[in-house]
Amino acid sequence: MTSSPPFEPPRHADVLAAQRVLDGYAVETPLLESPLLNERLGGRLLIKAEPLQRTGSFKFRGAFNRLCRLDQDSCDRGVVAYSSGNHAQGVAFAARLLGIPATIVMPRDAPAGKLSATRAHGARVVLYDRQHENREAIGQDLANRHGLTLIRPYDDPWIIAGQGTVALEAVRQAERIGTHIDLIAVPCGGGGLIAGCGLALVDLLPEARLFAVEPVGHDDTRRSLADGRRTCNPPGVRSFCDALLVDTPGDLTFGINRVLVEGGLAVDDAETAEAMRAAFTHFKLVVEPGGAVALAAVLAGRLDIRERACVVVCSGGNVDPKTFGAVLHEPAATARDV
């Protein structure tokens, strides 16, 4: 396996540049608000609704920004990505818009909707076994053998800068409604989204406090931030937050997050299911489990937003109807069993 050259960490200016690249391609997703929830929470909760983004999650932002930086030769040869589903769809659709062939390495047990949507965007899908195979190795091997460019899900400066446009937009949208943001809570897997958000805030709103939210047992970023060094998750803990099941923080992302993120919070699946129901009831928004953890942290009282304005990123909505229906019907059972 050949190693790639080390990347320079991205900066605030790279997020601004990504915003220009994405203009007209990404959706400026709305900031949603519910007077009834605000009243209950005693603060102002602003939901950045990334399920309404192209391909149903924020991942399109980073993917499109990354693919726009390829030279013509790399575009002709194509790209490869590994992903449990949202990065897959983001890369597949961005590649299609730009006329670049895409191969996506996905786990055999990824949600059916994520698999079929990735194929529908015209990508070639290669399946692997999450328990026994290494997706990075498969991706790197495909890249080496076919001359493809590997598009990493988070440890890439252009990916991080692209994801940061979520916070850039949110700050500007909050300004337009006359609100100054005090807190931002962001779902965290490999840490690309929150790293980008941190960079977006640096020059814009440096006093805002930024929190990474993860599922209990998959809170490697929370523990790594507390320890000051990258740690791994214990094996065997299950969660239905399929988009966030990353073993350890990214290298590039953690380097940013240890500086810019205030701390980590962990929520259990029952709290996440409750947040999905709240998004259904109050925002009419379909949020997938992994996309709902930051909202869960606020609703479960792990992040106190009283007398504060808090942006909560709901990062994606790619959930199978069966899982979503189960969350609506049998909350307790679902949170335990799925």
Next chain:
Amino acid sequence: MTSSPPFEPPRHADVLAAQRVLDGYAVETPLLESPLLNERLGGRLLIKAEPLQRTGSFKFRGAFNRLCRLDQDSCDRGVVAYSSGNHAQGVAFAARLLGIPATIVMPRDAPAGKLSATRAHGARVVLYDRQHENREAIGQDLANRHGLTLIRPYDDPWIIAGQGTVALEAVRQAERIGTHIDLIAVPCGGGGLIAGCGLALVDLLPEARLFAVEPVGHDDTRRSLADGRRTCNPPGVRSFCDALLVDTPGDLTFGINRVLVEGGLAVDDAETAEAMRAAFTHFKLVVEPGGAVALAAVLAGRLDIRERACVVVCSGGNVDPKTFGAVLHEPAATARDV
């Protein structure tokens, strides 16, 4: 029962005025799009996402516009409205924003979420029996006895003008993405939303073709448009589109719609359930049955949008989790039985 003075029909300028009144209060709901659905339909489908409006449906627009026209004395005495749920919430929340006491007459069998949300907005709720009592009579009686202003759900020029801002926004949003709208499909109960949309288009986009969509058996507007006079629905036909179960077109609304609406389309509950699933999958949007009928008409091929740009209004998202879960889980059974 005292009769109210007859209203002058609203005009295009009244929709423009409503837009100014609503600025900063109503959400400019996004136009959503799915490349995969566009490909399948061979046209450009733009969803005007009113579930993301305040109180979860377009009804807030008309209600707020109407209440802003009351004099101080009327505001002090308060308002009364009858509604199966969405107009109820719209009036209740608009009244709260403006500090006006609100009494809402709602059917005992309205969806639980619509009842509880109306109460949560601070309105006094009076229940009635849909089979044996007349809501207009109850509303008028409360108005007479307590000096309240009756806020009609559709046969009111300010209500119609407020609802018309849906189309006004959609036309401007489509312009911003460089698209010229050919077709507009709108869910239709009493006809206030589509009448307002018709007025919005008159001077702005007169060549766009406007269609009213209703549930089969509740297609009084479709048949009235075909006959050139207001007709009633046959009794006893069931539908789970609770927001659209109106017996006959409004007087004021039909006067507008017979001139400005091209025709009516009817969809069955199975087609509507399929549209709710499509909104879930492609737009991550929670749409209630009555809010999904226009999308159903397009997806079921009753409105051909090939090589056309079509705005479909998804008018509301106030659906109980149980009904929505059933639609996701057991499509065929739900469409028949609910």
